[in-house]
Amino acid sequence: MSDAVLPAAAVPVRRHGLARFWRRHPTLVIGGAVIVAMVLMALAAPLFAGDPLAMNPMNRLRPPSAQHWFGTDTLGRDVFARTVFGARISLFVGLSVAVGAVAGGLVIGLLCGFYRRIEAVVMRLMDGLMAIPAILLAIALVSLWQGGVPVVILAILIPELPRDVRLVRSIVLGVRERPYVEAAIAGGARTSKILRRHILPSTIAPLTVQGTYVCASAILVEAGLSFLGAGIPPSIPTWGNMIAASELYLALAPWTIFCPGVALAVLVLAVNLLGDGLRDWLDPRLARGL
Amino acid sequence: MGAYIGRRLLATLVVMAIVGLIVFLLLHLAPGSPAAIIAGDNATPAQIALINRQLGLDRPLPVQFGLWAWDVLRGRFGTSIFSGVPVMELVLQRIPATVSLSLVTIVFAATVAVTGGVLAAWRVGGVLDRTLMAIAALGFSVPVFVVGYLLIYLFAIRLRWLPVQGYVPISAGLWPWLSHLLLPALALGLAYLALISRITRAAVLEVLAEDYIRTARAKGATSMSQLFHHALRNAGVPIATVIGIGIALLISGVVLTETVFNIPGIGRLTVDAITNRDYPIIQGVMVIFSGAYVVINLMVDLSYTLIDPRIRR
Numbered sequence: 286m287s288d289a290v291l292p293a294a295a296v297p298v299r300r301h302g303l304a305r306f307w308r309r310h311p312t313l314v315i316g317g318a319v320i321v322a323m324v325l326m327a328l329a330a331p332l333f334a335g336d337p338l339a340m341n342p343m344n345r346l347r348p349p350s351a352q353h354w355f356g357t358d359t360l361g362r363d364v365f366a367r368t369v370f371g372a373r374i375s376l377f378v379g380l381s382v383a384v385g386a387v388a389g390g391l392v393i394g395l396l397c398g399f400y401r402r403i404e405a406v407v408m409r410l411m412d413g414l415m416a417i418p419a420i421l422l423a424i425a426l427v428s429l430w431q432g433g434v435p436v437v438i439l440a441i442l443i444p445e446l447p448r449d450v451r452l453v454r455s456i457v458l459g460v461r462e463r464p465y466v467e468a469a470i471a472g473g474a475r476t477s478k479i480l481r482r483h484i485l486p487s488t489i490a491p492l493t494v495q496g497t498y499v500c501a502s503a504i505l506v507e508a509g510l511s512f513l514g515a516g517i518p519p520s521i522p523t524w525g526n527m528i529a530a531s532e533l534y535l536a537l538a539p540w541t542i543f544c545p546g547v548a549l550a551v552l553v554l555a556v557n558l559l560g561d562g563l564r565d566w567l568d569p570r571l572a573r574g575l
Numbered sequence: 576m577g578a579y580i581g582r583r584l585l586a587t588l589v590v591m592a593i594v595g596l597i598v599f600l601l602l603h604l605a606p607g608s609p610a611a612i613i614a615g616d617n618a619t620p621a622q623i624a625l626i627n628r629q630l631g632l633d634r635p636l637p638v639q640f641g642l643w644a645w646d647v648l649r650g651r652f653g654t655s656i657f658s659g660v661p662v663m664e665l666v667l668q669r670i671p672a673t674v675s676l677s678l679v680t681i682v683f684a685a686t687v688a689v690t691g692g693v694l695a696a697w698r699v700g701g702v703l704d705r706t707l708m709a710i711a712a713l714g715f716s717v718p719v720f721v722v723g724y725l726l727i728y729l730f731a732i733r734l735r736w737l738p739v740q741g742y743v744p745i746s747a748g749l750w751p752w753l754s755h756l757l758l759p760a761l762a763l764g765l766a767y768l769a770l771i772s773r774i775t776r777a778a779v780l781e782v783l784a785e786d787y788i789r790t791a792r793a794k795g796a797t798s799m800s801q802l803f804h805h806a807l808r809n810a811g812v813p814i815a816t817v818i819g820i821g822i823a824l825l826i827s828g829v830v831l832t833e834t835v836f837n838i839p840g841i842g843r844l845t846v847d848a849i850t851n852r853d854y855p856i857i858q859g860v861m862v863i864f865s866g867a868y869v870v871i872n873l874m875v876d877l878s879y880t881l882i883d884p885r886i887r888r
Contacts, residue, residue, distance in 0.1 A: 409589065409590075409593055410593060412589075412593065413590055413596070413597050414597060415823075416590050416591075416593075416594050416865045416868055416869050417594060417597065417598070417861060417865045418827050418861075418864050418865065418868065419823070420827035421826070421830070421845070421857070421860065421861045421864055422861065424830075424845065424857060425598075425601055425854075425861055426601070428852065428854060428857060429601060429602070429612065429854070430605060430606065501715075501716070505718050508718055509718065509719075509720070509827075509830075509831050512720055512831065512834070513830065513831065513834060513849060514846070514849055514850060515846075528720065528721070528724070535724055535728060536732045542721075542724050543721075543724070543728075546718070546721035546725075547721075549721060550713075550716055550718065550721060553715075553716040554713070558712070
């Protein structure tokens with residue numbers, strides 16, 4: 286009898302768990318949902334958004350209408366289509382920089398935490414990198430190396446590295462004093478195995494959180510670089526490029542600036558909320574302070 | 576005390592030397608010869624040869640670095656490709672606008688953020704706390720140029736309260752100067768305000784749990800005296816630190832803000848240099864801004880002893 290009842294009862298229990306997760310981590314759910322929606326929109330852009338490059342000189346600077354949801358820009362291009370396509374660059378750059386910076390920070394940080402000689406040199410280098418304002422370093426890199434999206438990603442990634450290296454190194458220095466690591470060293474385990482089996486797992490939670498913050502910051506820096514004319518070439522619709530191209534039409538056609546601007550702010554806010562949510566969820570000790 | 580100052584000075588010099596090395600190597604690791612980059616796109620082979628000789632680019636790399644560093648120490652950052660004017664001269668012309676904008680921003684953001692952060696910590700979860708933390712979340716997410724255009728649209732174009740763009744030197748009068756800086760400072764200060772108010776709130780919250788706050792309360796100190804005299808003073812070090820570290824955020828923001836508000840400062844100089852492919856200017860500004868950041872943070876570190884006498888020992 287009781288066996289037959291159990292599966293039915295399991296459903297409400299499960300729903301209760303989800304409801305509790307939502308109540309405890311609303312920022313995580315909201316941020317995650319917005320990001321998923323934006324990713325889906327960006328992936329499906331060619332199916333519904335229309336042509337972001339088609340010009341129509343007869344239809345310049347039109348306000349939002351049923352035909353053009355976000356209006357048109359100074360060349361008569363559809364702002365909605367451009368905003369949707371612009372999300373692709375922002376998401377791609379944000380994700381690439383986050384993955385690259387976290388991976389780079391992990392490798393360099395692990396080495397620094399374990400080899401004192403590397404540490405002395407690398408940490409001084411990181412101190413120097415941190416002292417150079419990120420956007421200036423990125424501008425210098427872009428103007429020296431020229432080129433498209435890969436150079437922009439690298440130029441944003443390099444100034445982000447020091448913080449990730451420092452984070453990983455501080456975790457390694459903390460963990461390597463723990464008894465289980467000392468036991469592994471005493472037991473004669475190879476350094477590579479100690480790093481992989483005993484130290485790497487401790488870095489996963491903080492690095493996940495850090496990765497979302499790097500992603501948010503990278504999206505902002507990419508938009509800033511494009512806005513300044515030091516980022517993605519103007520022929521590609523990005524949110525920064527759209528705002529830069531509409532600078533002169535603020536009074537006449539504010540939608541050309543505020544549509545990509547709001548999209549940018551919403552995406553970055555969502556990524557930051559996801560980061561805050563992940564931090565509270567994965568590491569409640571960190572959450573209390575801020 | 577003396578040893579502490581000496582150690583900090585030495586560390587600052589080391590960081591500056593590494594910044595110099597990074598900036599120097601950046602040019603040498605880039606594709607194309609350094610002389611061709613410094614001479615610009617339209618340079619003749621003769622001009623490139625001249626630069627090679629002038630900068631000693633045919634000598635070994637360490638010697639080149641020594642020569643370059645010596646020039647930088649004397650304020651010689653080379654000449655602009657576009658105008659032929661020494662970079663230092665161009666920077667000096669632009670300093671008043673950038674310093675005005677930065678000072679107004681720091682004063683506004685730090686005052687609002689520290690007061691707000693202390694009051695938010697006083698009533699955690701209250702209306703002020705929630706409002707401030709929401710503004711902080713927005714401040715980290717809304718890009719400074721979007722905020723800038725929004726402020727221009729609302730307060731300059733729609734309401735016509737303040738000028739749209741531009742900069743007026745302080746010699747033309749206090750109000751004309753300030754009125755041109757209010758909107759840019761608000762836009763630029765938002766992220767800075769977010770950073771400082773979060774740290775202030777966290778630091779004050781921690782101090783409020785201490786025994787001496789309970790003693791102050793038992794003694795009958797008013798809540799404002801408890802907060803601003805006892806709590807803020809003891810939370811001063813992390814707050815001062817974040818105000819210093821936040822300068823990096825501010826400098827990146829300055830480049831964008833000056834572009835939005837058409838302020839003829841160092842940021843605008845840099846952006847024009849991007850368009851003209853004028854690398855010597857970008858290089859010079861990078862060294863100068865990094866130097867400013869490092870020196871300001873040195874001063875913040877040295878001010879710890881004033882904020883918190885316990886550190887003197």
